[in-house]
Every structure is written in C-alpha cells, then in structure tokens.
Amino acid sequence: MGLNEAPLLFDFETQSSENLTFIPMVVRFNLDRFGLRISLAQWQMLPHEDRKLLARFPVNDDTSIEPNFDHALFEMLRTHANVEPEWFTPEDAPGWTRTDAVPDGVARQAGLAGLPAPTPEQWAQLDPFRRYVLAKLSRKPESNHDFVPAMREFGLAGR
Template sequence: MGSHHNSASHCFAFEQDFIGNWRCIPLCVRRKLDLIGLKLKLNHWLALSQAQRQELVDWPDASDALEQLREHLRCCTSGMPEGMAKDLLPIVDAAWQQADRCPAEVLTAAATRGVGLTPAQWSGMSELERFALCKLVRPGHDHHNLEAAFSEVLA
C-alpha cells in the first residue's frame, strides 16, 4: 500500500504528463492549498517560474511550514494581474482526512470500475492518496485519470 509515500510532495504516475513542466497544479500542492485555505488559480500557478512551482511541490506539510506557505503564496501572488490568492476556510475533517471511513462516492466509483476497495486498503493509504481519489471522483471532474489512480494507489 502507499502509506510510504510522502503526502507533502509525492506526485503520482498518472500525473506524469504534466510533471516537469508543471502545467497543472499537482494533487500534492492542491492538498497543501486545501490545508492552508488558499485559492490558487491556474493563472497564478502558471505565472510562477518553474523553480517556484517546484518549490511548492517540495514544500513540507508540517503546520508551521504550512503557515509559511500561506504567507509565501500571498506574497508571490500579490503583484499578479489575477490579484492576490484568495483566502478560503482551511479544510478540516474532510473525507480524505478520515482513514476509518471511505466515502460512498469513492466506493461507488471503484465498484463501477470493477475495483474492490476494502476499509483496510482505504485506511492503509497515505492522506495524499485518499485526497487524490476524493478529488478525482467529484462530479464534473475529468474522470479519465480515475482508473489509473485506482490501479496506482492499490498497486
């Protein structure tokens, strides 16, 4: 199971098509944004340099580091045409933070793809893996990565 992955900066194989050039915000960064409650738009992300984007991927997720991340991003985005990244409420008690309870949407998505997902598998995942599955099953989300995500996370 994937619990050996570092939730802070692990990138999934199914994200490989944009790793390196970072043309989309990878899930590990999106998780950190949820944790600090900051709305970073794709335009903000694309206005950052490669090195800055890489720095966000590598940024640790301890609470003091996340505090610094919020300040850092507000600082980086304040001069952008898009305006400063907006504050949201930090995510607390999200489905992906509950190791003991797999959300129905994830179970349904797994079942419709013929994937058996056990409670033990869910609780054995890293927080980032749970985050990825919760994000990828949302209605209106591009689901083409979901099969790849299930096979990678349950490998």
C-alpha cells in the same frame, strides 16, 4: 519539517504535471489545508522555479508543521501576477481523513471506472495524502481520467 528535495509528483500525474503546467496534487493538498484557492491561470503566471518550489512543500495535514507555504504563495503571486489567492474555510473533518469508511465519492468514481471501490481495510492502509488524492479526484460526479491510474499506482486496481 523541511522541503522535499524534488517536487512530489505521482507517476499518474507526471505526464500532465511534468513541466508543472497543471497544479499538482501536492500543491492542491497544501492549498486545501491552508484554505487557499488559485486559478490555473494564476498558477501558470508563476515562473517554473516558483511552481517547482511550491511542489516541494511537505504534505503533512498539520498546518503548524510547515507554515511557510501560504506565505511563499502570497509573495509569489504578488510579485509575478499582482494578485492574491482567495481564502476559504477548510472543512474541519474532510471525508478522506476518516479511516473507517470509504467516502461516497470515491466509491462512485470507482463504479464509473468499472472498478471495485477500495475496501475499508484498504482505505485505512493508505497514507493520508493518498486518501486525499483519491477523494480529490472523486469530487465531481463525472469520471476523472486520473482516477484509474491513481488507483493502480496506489495498489487498489490491477494493471
């Protein structure tokens, strides 16, 4: 699978990621699936065109489909920041990959926002990338400002 024609940004992240100042979810997804960690400062050291390219990589959870994200990131960081990303071992079966149960963090985040948690049926109908996004936005115990807009965009909360 090749690169997307344009950076893959959700409506809820367009304002904060329009100029790619912050790491968009598509890049976070690929960092997590390859077991790579970079800081916001490292991300911001990359030229805008490089950030744009990294945001065009596909969001399949099979690392064998698009193995060039990690290589591209390494080269970009070496060239522009003289650093390398940090490695970690990705979870074997993160909660967002399950379709039979809504992760506790997502239910907790919905409660913090005064929203009903997605039902297991709604959760199962979301594509894997959207499940990843909601789980990622729910990883901390405090309220996330992007959670409600993401729930709305994904059809899980009223406008």
